[in-house]
Amino acid sequence: MKISGVDIRPGNILEYETGIWKVAKIQHTQPGKGGAYMQVEMKNLIDGRKTNVRFRSADTVEKVRLDTKDFQYLYAEDDMLVFMDTDSFEQIQLPADLLGDAAAFLQDGMQVTLELYDERPISVALPEQVEAQVVEADAVVKGQTASSSYKPAVLDNGVRVLVPPHIESGTRIIVDVYDRSYVGKAG
CATH class of the missing domain: 2.30.30.30 (SH3 type barrels.)
Known part of the structure; x- marks a missing residue:
């Protein structure tokens, strides 16, 4: 078109x-x-x-209109990622760099959408937001204003994000996959 x-x-x-x-x-x-x-x-x-x-x-x-198809992420093998077609149960391997920085947020069993051009996968779309656990969070510095003081934290997948001061290690939070920002506490 x-x-x-x-x-x-x-x-x-x-x-x-x-x-x-x-x-x-x-x-x-x-x-x-x-x-x-x-x-x-x-x-x-x-x-x-x-x-x-x-x-x-x-x-x-x-x-260009791309075809989209639902797949499930299974596991990583070297620098390749293995996905399964949720309709035919057929497995395909794709290079990890096809996802870019979003690859760090892949979780076992996660539903993703592959965009195909001439039956060839050219991009993988993850859900906009995922749940992750904070494994390391800096202590709050006394005297900082509470209005906009975020502190660095490390998630269970190794990704660094900024979180509000009340978030502690062990807390499950929701993170935006594409801009790596804190969305809220997981309920």
């Missing part, structure tokens, strides 16, 4: 110069002289390269 250069949004998957690209950021610019354009930051989903491209309103680009 062709879309205009000014209709590009973050998260869109585009076919550009024979590659498949995911839009990371956009910035609409209207210079005093000349026509408006969309500055688009994209990441290649096949080889991981990044690029910045200017699209004018007259430019058209092919928007």
Whole structure:
């Protein structure tokens, strides 16, 4: 499906110069002289390269529709991750770097969504938020204001996050997977 250069949004998957690209950021610019354009930051989903491209309103680009399929994470083997198709029970192995930093939040049995292009997996989407246990939390420094003083903590998966002062070691919390921020206490 062709879309205009000014209709590009973050998260869109585009076919550009024979590659498949995911839009990371956009910035609409209207210079005093000349026509408006969309500055688009994209990441290649096949080889991981990044690029910045200017699209004018007259430019058209092919928007790609990816197939999505539900999988269950089973285990890690060396630098590969093993997933199982929840419909056919077929197992596939994918490189851990396909997930990037989010790989640290994978938990046994976790339901994930694979995005496929021509039957080939190109990205793995984890749930937005996961539950994790704090294994190490710094002590609260007396005299700090309670309004916005967060302290560093280490989760059971080795990830460092900032948590409110009342969170102690052993507490289960909910964390946003993609920006690694504290969401709340697990109920």
